[in-house]
Amino acid sequence: MMKLCVFVVLLLIHSAAPVLHSLRYFETASSQVPNFPEFVAVGYVNDLQIVHYDSNTQRAELKQDWMSKVTADDPQYLEGETGRCMGNQQVNKVDIETLKRRFNQTGGVHINQWMYGCEWDDETGEVKGYDQFGYDGDDFISLDLQSLSYVAAKQQAFITKMKWDNDKADLAQRKHYYTQECPEWLKKYVTYGQSTLKRTVLPSMSLLQKSPSSPVTCHASGFFPNRIMMFWEKDGEEVHEGVEPGVSLPNHDGTFQRSVDLDLSSVPPADWEKYECVFKISGAQVPPVKLDPKKIRTNWGRVDRGGENASDMTTTSIIIAVAVVALLVLAAIGFVVIYKKKNAKCPPSSETSSEVTEKLNPPEGEATKIPI
Numbered sequence: 001m002m003k004l005c006v007f008v009v010l011l012l013i014h015s016a017a018p019v020l021h022s023l024r025y026f027e028t029a030s031s032q033v034p035n036f037p038e039f040v041a042v043g044y045v046n047d048l049q050i051v052h053y054d055s056n057t058q059r060a061e062l063k064q065d066w067m068s069k070v071t072a073d074d075p076q077y078l079e080g081e082t083g084r085c086m087g088n089q090q091v092n093k094v095d096i097e098t099l100k101r102r103f104n105q106t107g108g109v110h111i112n113q114w115m116y117g118c119e120w121d122d123e124t125g126e127v128k129g130y131d132q133f134g135y136d137g138d139d140f141i142s143l144d145l146q147s148l149s150y151v152a153a154k155q156q157a158f159i160t161k162m163k164w165d166n167d168k169a170d171l172a173q174r175k176h177y178y179t180q181e182c183p184e185w186l187k188k189y190v191t192y193g194q195s196t197l198k199r200t201v202l203p204s205m206s207l208l209q210k211s212p213s214s215p216v217t218c219h220a221s222g223f224f225p226n227r228i229m230m231f232w233e234k235d236g237e238e239v240h241e242g243v244e245p246g247v248s249l250p251n252h253d254g255t256f257q258r259s260v261d262l263d264l265s266s267v268p269p270a271d272w273e274k275y276e277c278v279f280k281i282s283g284a285q286v287p288p289v290k291l292d293p294k295k296i297r298t299n300w301g302r303v304d305r306g307g308e309n310a311s312d313m314t315t316t317s318i319i320i321a322v323a324v325v326a327l328l329v330l331a332a333i334g335f336v337v338i339y340k341k342k343n344a345k346c347p348p349s350s351e352t353s354s355e356v357t358e359k360l361n362p363p364e365g366e367a368t369k370i371p372i
Helices: 065-073 077-102 155-165 168-192 269-274 310-333 353-360 364-368
Strands: 020-031 039-045 048-054 110-121 127-135 138-144 149-152 204-209 216-223 228-234 243-245 256-262 275-281 296-298
Touching: 020 077, 020 168, 039 077, 039 168, 048 077, 065 077, 065 168, 077 110, 077 155, 110 168, 127 168, 138 155, 149 155, 155 168, 204 275, 216 228, 216 275, 228 243, 228 256, 256 275, 269 275
Parallel strands: 204 296
Antiparallel strands: 020 039, 020 110, 039 048, 110 127, 127 138, 138 149, 204 216, 216 256, 228 275, 243 256
8 A cells, every 4th residue: 555645644533433334345357467466356344454465475464453353263364365365366367368258359458357345334234235347447247136136237248147147046145145244244344443443533634736727625634434525615505616526545544535626717816715625524523624825735836825835735746646646547457346255254255266267257159159
């Protein structure tokens, strides 16, 4: 995980617990992607990474201190995860070749993705599961748990849909996993990591601007959890025109950062004071940030704006730019979500490597008959 610097570290920790919890697993298998492992598997609880495997290290590693409670209960946890990931790493090599034939492709960069997991509302008890596949950055096929059937997003996925829809035993098993087993694992992880997962951390807020004609960026960093709202207001009303919302990016310490831009090119300077940047997070109050020119950190020479100088802003701009590039790379590569295990002592996974091979790789003859 890339280290992201923060200007001001001011963390206010509260005891409010988030209502919606999530357990998500992602696998990404790739071919001919420079400087990126050909296989990566990661797991997240409430957007916080808990386990990681890649084809370079060829071993599963815990990413949170509190996950040691899992290995204390099951000393074979990491060994089992490593073996499963190594098997799927090999399976996915074959999967990519199969999908390349389906799409009538030869060489080049290709990405095979799988994402699965569940969400649990600890207030209402509502549970939601998901099982989604992607290829080369586009949706490929996904499971609709309501109808208990697959939805093919591409014509090339219909052969997979027909085969998977006809496997009633597997469909029933998947429904049980996503509605029963996965939520039970999620509840267990939340219990293990409650001191981390149920905390609320308020952000430090900054106003940034690259040049006099650039949008003003409201930047929040160091917050947790990642379920927040962030927007611009004018006279107490949310502004949509000229606003460019950003996405949350991870900080090295397990917190997050996000930005939202406001284009002021058509706003008279006298009206700037009517604007505020609003940040909302469950269980805490964050004062809105008024659009005060004296508080904007700039990128064009030293000016008297709250004692900040150009070097601070330059550093920050570089950090944000690098983070955005990293996010775009991950988005392009995608993340693949994940399998289901039947061993109650091992981390959740939806199926064995041999089952994945059978499902993604139809008979040789059938693969060449798929309409492109």
